[in-house]
Amino acid sequence: MFEPIRATFFPYELAPGIRAIPVTDAAAFWAQAVPLLEAIFPPFSQLGAYTLPAEREPRLNALGQAFAQSHHERFLFQTTTGEAIGFSYGDLRDRETFFMTSSGVLPAYQRQGLYSRFLRRFLSYLHLVGYERVVSNHQPNNRAVIIAKLKAGFNVTAVNLDERWGAQVELTYLFAEDRRRGFARAFSLDERPAGRSH
Numbered sequence: 001m002f003e004p005i006r007a008t009f010f011p012y013e014l015a016p017g018i019r020a021i022p023v024t025d026a027a028a029f030w031a032q033a034v035p036l037l038e039a040i041f042p043p044f045s046q047l048g049a050y051t052l053p054a055e056r057e058p059r060l061n062a063l064g065q066a067f068a069q070s071h072h073e074r075f076l077f078q079t080t081t082g083e084a085i086g087f088s089y090g091d092l093r094d095r096e097t098f099f100m101t102s103s104g105v106l107p108a109y110q111r112q113g114l115y116s117r118f119l120r121r122f123l124s125y126l127h128l129v130g131y132e133r134v135v136s137n138h139q140p141n142n143r144a145v146i147i148a149k150l151k152a153g154f155n156v157t158a159v160n161l162d163e164r165w166g167a168q169v170e171l172t173y174l175f176a177e178d179r180r181r182g183f184a185r186a187f188s189l190d191e192r193p194a195g196r197s198h
């Protein structure tokens with residue numbers, strides 16, 4: 001879905017020798033993303049988060065297939081030698097909202113601007129696809145991603161409590177000025193310009 005538009009934005013150079021590459025095939029993406037997730041995040045079991053018992057997995061097959069038909073985006077950040085050093089993925093949540101599910105960069109490559117450069121490019125792409133808003137959830141002490149996203153123009157829009165992930169801060173990026181004004185008006189906030197990244 002959206003290949004012609006995506007092709008005008010990606011692959012994209014994040015730094016000399018490192019590119020963000022779209023991977024449309026889900027199995028190919030996960031083959032490289034899972035080792036990255038394991039290297040970047042602590043195991044969920046250590047966090048005490050809920051995990052679905054294996055015997056109930058088959059019940060979700062039909063819904064999984066329905067979800068697979070939706071709009072998904074999957075990226076690997078790759079060196080010129082083909083080594084994956086970072087990833088980002090997410091999907092359509094409603095007809096105007098893209099949800100950035102997870103992103104990560106191996107520790108040796110963090111703090112070099114890779115994620116923020118990817119994010120700016122990705123937001124511009126999502127805007128052209130037609131999205132009005134981009135949402136993500138983060139553990140409240142995940143300062144790295146929260147600060148990077150605030151700098152990109154996201155605002156805090158909620159705190160969510162969920163048996164799977166625990167407490168999470170919800171961040172939202174709004175593309176249109178009228179939505180940004182609407183957000184400020186709805187909560188009687190001073191209008192404080194948020195950065196634009198698209």
Ligand SMILES: CC(C)(COP(=O)(O)OP(=O)(O)OC[C@H]1O[C@@H](n2cnc3c(N)ncnc32)[C@H](O)[C@@H]1OP(=O)(O)O)[C@@H](O)C(=O)NCCC(=O)NCCS
Binds near residue numbers: 101111112116117144
């Ligand atoms: C979040 C993450 C993807 C950011 O990637 P990154 O490529 O290192 O980020 P950037 O270099 O683009 O950082 C952009 C800005 O974010 C802020 N930032 C990044 N890491 C930070 C940290 N550890 N502490 C405080 N601020 C941080 C800084 O303001 C930084 O700009 P600066 O370096 O000019 O000061 C990376 O830290 C990561 O992989 N973390 C572990 C996985 C994770 O938590 N993912 C998010 C879950 S959805």
